[in-house]
Amino acid sequence: MLENNSYVRCLLIDFSKAFDIVKHTIILSKLSALDLPSFVLNWIIAFLTDRAHAQVCKTTDGQLSAMHPIYSIVQGSGIGSTLWIVMASDLCCISDMNILFKYADDTNLLVPENTNVDLVDEFSNIREWADSNGMVINLYKTKEMVLHRSHPKRCYLPKSLEGMEQVQSAKLLGVIFQSTFSFVDHVYYVLKI
Numbered sequence: 001m002l003e004n005n006s007y008v009r010c011l012l013i014d015f016s017k018a019f020d021i022v023k024h025t026i027i028l029s030k031l032s033a034l035d036l037p038s039f040v041l042n043w044i045i046a047f048l049t050d051r052a053h054a055q056v057c058k059t060t061d062g063q064l065s066a067m068h069p070i071y072s073i074v075q076g077s078g079i080g081s082t083l084w085i086v087m088a089s090d091l092c093c094i095s096d097m098n099i100l101f102k103y104a105d106d107t108n109l110l111v112p113e114n115t116n117v118d119l120v121d122e123f124s125n126i127r128e129w130a131d132s133n134g135m136v137i138n139l140y141k142t143k144e145m146v147l148h149r150s151h152p153k154r155c156y157l158p159k160s161l162e163g164m165e166q167v168q169s170a171k172l173l174g175v176i177f178q179s180t181f182s183f184v185d186h187v188y189y190v191l192k193i
Contacts, residue, residue: 095115
């Protein structure tokens with residue numbers, strides 16, 4: 001994208017407790033629309049229905065707490081990540097000039113300088129998807145980073161979205177990316193560890 005644009009806006013979207021608030025009715029509706037064998041769909045329904053959990057209390061000699069129903073998908077379960085992929089499968093960009101990267105519950109939107117649908121409209125589309133799917137976007141943790149060449153010639157960088165923090169670096173899947181594609185911060189981070 002930077003070969004044809006002086007900058008690319010990257011929106012790092014944070015869904016609040018994404019796995020914890022997935023509604024079973026919505027995920028089952030999306031699963032039903034897939035071409036799955038009925039026994040697979042029935043197995044998933046059984047997996048999600050009437051589930052409960054308890055906690056072990058270390059201060060009281062390992063006693064179990066009361067059982068609490070589970071109304072979400074369990075992030076650490078073998079099927080939790082797959083169910084989230086199905087949940088977010090219909091989340092997409094308005095324009096094919098923009099790119100949406102999804103990995104588990106991490107969602108990142110790339111919008112180049114020259115596009116037919118700007119960042120504001122794309123983010124509005126994502127917010128509408130979140131509302132209609134019972135998801136909540138954490139605006140405090142959602143950040144914008146403007147990617148550009150390290151020495152841009154007369155590069156005008158856009159102002160951040162209203163109410164959104166614009167950052168110079170961000171951690172994506174364990175790697176610290178900088179807006180200029182320098183990895184100095186990541187190298188310092190790794191050496192510090």
